[in-house]
Amino acid sequence: MLVHSPRARLAVQAAFFALFLPVFALPFLVIVAASLATGWSGAFPSGATLDHYRAVTHGDALDALTTSVLTAVAASAAALVTGTWAALAARGTRARRVVDLLFVLPVAVPSVVVGLSLLVAFSKPPFLLNGTPAIVVLAHTILVTAFAYQSVAAALDRLDPACEQAAASLGAGPLRVLVQVKLPLLLPSLSAAAGLCFALSMGELSATMMLYPPDWLPLPVKVFASTDRGALFPGAALAVVLMVTTLLALFAVSRIRTKAAYR
Amino acid sequence: MSTGIRFDGVSVAYGGNTVLESFGLTVEPGEFMALLGPSGSGKTTALRAVAGFVRPTAGRVFIGDRDVTDLPPHRRGIGMVVQQYALFPHMKVDANVAFGLKARKAPRSEIAARVAEALEMTGMSAYAGRYPRELSGGQQQRVAVARALAVRPGVLLLDEPLSALDAQLRSGMLAELARLHRELPDVSMLYVTHDQIEALTLADRIAVMDGGRLQDCGTPQDLYRRPGTAFTASFVGGANLLPVTVADGGGVHLGGTRLDVAAGGAAAGAPATLCVRPHLVGLGEGPNALRGTVAEVQWRGATHRLCVDVAGHRVTADLRELRETPPLGTEVTVHFAAHDAVLLPAGAGGGEGRG
Numbered sequence: 001m002l003v004h005s006p007r008a009r010l011a012v013q014a015a016f017f018a019l020f021l022p023v024f025a026l027p028f029l030v031i032v033a034a035s036l037a038t039g040w041s042g043a044f045p046s047g048a049t050l051d052h053y054r055a056v057t058h059g060d061a062l063d064a065l066t067t068s069v070l071t072a073v074a075a076s077a078a079a080l081v082t083g084t085w086a087a088l089a090a091r092g093t094r095a096r097r098v099v100d101l102l103f104v105l106p107v108a109v110p111s112v113v114v115g116l117s118l119l120v121a122f123s124k125p126p127f128l129l130n131g132t133p134a135i136v137v138l139a140h141t142i143l144v145t146a147f148a149y150q151s152v153a154a155a156l157d158r159l160d161p162a163c164e165q166a167a168a169s170l171g172a173g174p175l176r177v178l179v180q181v182k183l184p185l186l187l188p189s190l191s192a193a194a195g196l197c198f199a200l201s202m203g204e205l206s207a208t209m210m211l212y213p214p215d216w217l218p219l220p221v222k223v224f225a226s227t228d229r230g231a232l233f234p235g236a237a238l239a240v241v242l243m244v245t246t247l248l249a250l251f252a253v254s255r256i257r258t259k260a261a262y263r
Numbered sequence: 264m265s266t267g268i269r270f271d272g273v274s275v276a277y278g279g280n281t282v283l284e285s286f287g288l289t290v291e292p293g294e295f296m297a298l299l300g301p302s303g304s305g306k307t308t309a310l311r312a313v314a315g316f317v318r319p320t321a322g323r324v325f326i327g328d329r330d331v332t333d334l335p336p337h338r339r340g341i342g343m344v345v346q347q348y349a350l351f352p353h354m355k356v357d358a359n360v361a362f363g364l365k366a367r368k369a370p371r372s373e374i375a376a377r378v379a380e381a382l383e384m385t386g387m388s389a390y391a392g393r394y395p396r397e398l399s400g401g402q403q404q405r406v407a408v409a410r411a412l413a414v415r416p417g418v419l420l421l422d423e424p425l426s427a428l429d430a431q432l433r434s435g436m437l438a439e440l441a442r443l444h445r446e447l448p449d450v451s452m453l454y455v456t457h458d459q460i461e462a463l464t465l466a467d468r469i470a471v472m473d474g475g476r477l478q479d480c481g482t483p484q485d486l487y488r489r490p491g492t493a494f495t496a497s498f499v500g501g502a503n504l505l506p507v508t509v510a511d512g513g514g515v516h517l518g519g520t521r522l523d524v525a526a527g528g529a530a531a532g533a534p535a536t537l538c539v540r541p542h543l544v545g546l547g548e549g550p551n552a553l554r555g556t557v558a559e560v561q562w563r564g565a566t567h568r569l570c571v572d573v574a575g576h577r578v579t580a581d582l583r584e585l586r587e588t589p590p591l592g593t594e595v596t597v598h599f600a601a602h603d604a605v606l607l608p609a610g611a612g613g614g615e616g617r618g
Contacts, residue, residue, distance in 0.1 A: 162349035166407075168336035169314055169343035170363030170414060177337075180362070184353045 028243070034236035052237030061222065061238060068219040069245065071133070072201035075140035076148075079197045080190065082141070083148030088178075091156050103149040106142050115139055115207030133216035139207045144197040151196070155189035188257050195253035202246045266327030266417035267292045267451050268313055273322035275308050283308045284475045285322070292327075292417075295444050295452045297462035299499065300472035306455045309472070310420050313453060315339050326418055337366070342411030342450075346423040348403040350395040356382070356406050357391040363414035381413035382406075384443070401432040408443070412450075421454045425461060437464050459499050463487065471495045493607055496538040503544070503578050505537040506609070515606065518574035522551045524604045534609035539599050541568070544580035549598030553578060557589045571597055 003009045034040060038047030055061055083103070090099040106114050118139050122129035129135040159182070167181045168174075183190070205220040212221055219242045226235035268290040275283040283305040290296040298306035311317045312324055315336035323332045331339050342363075350359050360378045369377065382388045385405040395403055404424060411419060424440075425433045441464065444452060456462055462469045463483045471479040471486065471494065479486060479495040490496035493504050507515040507522070509529045515522050515537060522537070529535060546569065555573035567588060569580045580597050589595050 160347070160349070162345055162347055163351060165314070165316055165336065166343060166345065166349040166410075167351070167362065167366070168316075169339075169341055169420075170366055170410065171337050171340070172362070172366035173337050176366055181351055184351075187353075 031236045031239050031243075034233055035240045037233055040233075052234045053241075055234060056237055056241050060217075061219075061241075064217050064219045064222040064238075065241060065245065067133075067216055068202055068242070071137055071140055071216075071218055072198045072249075074137045075144055075201045076194050076197035078137070078141040079145040079148040080194055083145050083150075083193065084152045084186070084190065086149055087153040087156055088182075090153070099149075100153070103146045105146075107146045111143055111204070111207040112210065114142060115210035118142070118207075119210055130211075131213045133213065135211050136208055136213075136216055136218065139211055140201040140204055143204060143207060144200045147196050147200065148193040151189050151193035152186060155186050159185060191253050191257040195250045195257075198249050198253070199246050202242060202249075267294070267325075268296075268418055268453060269325040270309065270312070271323045271325065273309070273312055273319045273324060275305075275312060275317050276320050282475050283312070283319075286475075286477055288470055288477060288480065290451050290453055292451055293448050295454065295465055295467045297454045297456060297466035297469045298472055299456055299459060299462040299469050300478075301457060301498070303474075304472040305475040306457075306472045307422055308475075310422050310453055310455045313339075313418070314341060314343055314420055340414075340416055341418045341420055342414060342416035343420045344404070344407045344411050344422065344424045346426045348395070348400075348407045348427075350403055350406055350410070352395055354394075355391070356387065356393050356395065356398070359395065359406060360410045360413045363410060367414055369414075377413055377415075381409040384412060384446070385409040385439070399432075400428050401436060404428065404436065405439070408440075412443070412447070417449070417451065419450050419452045421452060423456055424454075426456075426458070433461075437461060441465055463499070469499070471498060473498070489605055490538060490607070493536050493538070496536075496605070496607065500540055501579075502538045502540050505539075505573075505576050505578070507535050507537045507606075509533045509535055509606075517553070517576070520553060520574070522553075522604075523601050524551070524606055525601065526606055529606065529608065536607040536609055538605045538607055539578075539603060541579040541581040542566075543603040544578065544582075544597050544599050546580060546582055546585075546595065546597055548596055550600060551604075552596050552598045554594060554596050557591050557593055557595055560588050560591065562588075569595075569597075571595060573597075 003012055033045050035052055036048055036050070037045030038049050040046065056065070086099055086103065090096045118135060119130060121127065122135055122138075129138065163181055163185065164177050167177045172180070203220060204218075205224060208218055208221055209224070212218065219238060223235050223238045223242065226238060270286050270288045273283060273286045274281060286305070286309055288296075288309075298309055300306045308317060312319055313326070315331065315334060319332060323330050325331065326339060326341070351362065354362065357378050360381050361374050364374045364377055378391075379388065382391055385408050387402065387405045387409055390398060390402060390406070395406065398406065404427075408424070425436050428436060444465065454462070454465060466483055468480060468482055469486050470477055473494050479491045481491070486495055486499050490499065490502070496502040497504055505517055507517045509526045509531050510516050510521060511531045513523075513526050515524050515526060515535060517537065524537060526535075553571070553573045555571040555578065557569060558572045558577065559570035561568040565584055566581045567585045569582060569589070571578045571580065578597060
C-alpha cells in the first residue's frame with residue numbers, strides 16, 4: 001500500500017473524489033436532471049416533468065432505440081464471431097502480427113474515415129449497400145471487431161494448452177475440442193468482449209452520421225439531431241435512455257461472466 | 264487389447280534445437296516403462312511424440328502395430344495424465360470422466376456404468392458431482408487418472424503425474440498407481456519422471472535419458488545394482504563415482520590405495536570408474552578402507568550423510584544416525600564391501616562429467 005497512515009489515506013481519498021467526481025459523475029447527473037426539467041436558466045433546473053420520457057416511449061424515438069439495439073446486437077454478434085475466428089486462426093502462426101495489425105486498423109484511423117471509406121466502397125453495384133441498414137451494421141462491425149479480436153486473442157494467449165491437449169488425447173476431434181473445451185474456457189472473455197462491443201456500437205456516432213439511411217436512424221444520431229436544433233431537454237431524455245439501455249446490457253453480460261468464471 | 268509402444272529412431276527438434284535424437288525404445292504390451300532423466304533430457308518430448316503433440320523430424324512412432332507418426336492425437340487411442348491435471352474446469356467430475364467416452368462415441372447406455380467404474384477404480388466415486396476446483400490436488404489427479412482410464416486405452420501416458428503433489432500424497436498415489444498397474448495388466452504405461460524413487464518403485468523397466476538420448480535401459484534392479492554407465496549410476500540412486508586404474512592381478516588403484524574389487528576382464532592399467540552407493544559405505548576400519556578428511560556432515564533424521572575427501576575425491580556415506588558426528592576436518596576411515604562395488608569402464612555411456 002502506497003499510503004500507510006489512515007489519516008493520510010482519508011485525505012488522499014477525499015482529494016480523489018473532489019477531483020474526479022465532478023469530471024466523471026456530475027455530467028451524467030446533469031443529463032438526468034435536464035431530462036426531467038422544463039427549463040434551466042439558473043444554477044438549477046426548474047420545473048419537473050416526465051414529458052420528455054413520454055415522447056421516448058413511442059414514435060421516432062422508440063424506433064431509434066430499437067434501431068440502435070438491433071444494430072448493436074447484430075454488430076456485436078458479427079464482431080464476436082469474426083474476432084474469435086480470427087484469433088483462433090492466428091494463434092501461434094507467423095501471420096499473428098499481420099492479423100493483429102489488420103484488426104487494430106479501424107481503431108487507429110478516425111471512424112469518420114471508416115465511414116467515408118465504406119461509403120465510397122459500397123456505393124456502386126455489385127457492392128451496393130449504400131442506403132441500406134446493412135451498411136450501418138457493417139460499419140459498426142468493422143469498428144468493434146478490433147476489441148473482440150484483442151480480447152479473445154489475449155485470452156487465448158493465457159489459455160493453458162494442457163486442457164485442449166487432454167481433450168484431444170481422449171479422442172475429441174478439433175470441432176469437439178473447440179465447442180466443448182476451448183469456447184467454454186473462453187466464455188468469460190467472450191462475454192466481456194460482447195459487452196464492450198455492444199456499448200461501443202450503441203454510442204457510435206461519427207461513422208454512422210455518414211452512412212445512415214433515413215429508415216435506419218440509430219439513437220445517437222437522434223440525440224445529436226435533437227440537441228443540434230436546440231431541443232436540449234428531449235435530447236437529454238434520449239441520452240438517458242441510451243445510457244440506461246447500454247448499462248442494462250452490460251449488467252446482463254457481466255452476470256454471464258460471473259457465472260462463467262470458473263477459476 | 265494389449266498394445267505396446269515402439270520408438271524407431273525418433274528425432275525431435277524445436278527450431279533447429281534437437282531435443283530428442285535417434286531415440287529407439289520398445290515398451291512391451293502391458294509393461295510399465297519409466298522414462299527417467301533430468302529436466303531437458305528429452306523424456307517429456309518422447310512422451311509427447313507418442314501422444315501426437317510434437318511431430319518427429321525423423322523416425323517413426325508405433326502404438327501396437329500401427330504407425331501413428333502422422334496421426335493427429337485424437338486418433339491415437341491413448342490415455343494421458345499430466346502434471347497439472349488439466350481437468351476441464353467447467354465440467355463436474357463425472358462429466359470430465361465421461362468426456363472421452365462421448366468423444367469416442369461409446370454407446371450412451373454404457374457411459375454411466377463406465378464412468379462409475381473408472382471413478383470406483385480411483386476411489387473418487389463420492390466426488391462425481393463436484394467441480395474440479397472443489398477438489399484437492401491429489402483428488403484432481405485421481406480424477407485425471409479415472410478420465411484417462413475410462414476410455415480403456417491400450418496405452419497410458421503419464422507425464423510427471425505426481426510432481427505437483429506434496430510428499431505425503433505422493434507416496435499414497437505411488438501405491439495407487441502400482442495397484443492400477445497390477446489391476447490393468449493389458450495397459451502399457453509410459454511414465455515420465457525425474458524422480459528416481461517413483462521410477463524404481465513403479466516401473467518394470469526404466470529408460471534413463473540424458474541430453475536427448477537414451478543412456479541406459481533395464482529393470483530397476485539392474486540399473487541400481489549394475490548400472491551400465493556412470494550417468495545411470497549417479498542419476499539412479501546417486502552413486503559415488505571414483506576414477507581408478509585396474510591393477511595387476513585383480514583389484515584397482517585409487518590414487519595410491521589398492522582396493523579389492525572384481526575387475527572382470529579389464530586389462531591391467533586401464534582407467535575405470537568405481538561406483539559405490541552411499542548407503543553401502545561404512546564408517547571405520549574394514550575391507551577396502553579409504554582415509555580422508557570430513558568435508559561436510561548433513562543430518563537427515565534417520566541417517567547422517569558424511570562427505571569425506573579421499574585423495575581429492577568426494578566420497579559420500581549415508582550412515583545410520585550417529586551418536587557423535589566427527590567434527591569437520593578430522594581424519595576418518597570409510598570402507599565398503601567388495602561385492603557392493605561396480606566397476607565401469609572409463610567413459611561408459613559418455614555420461615561422465617555430467618553427474
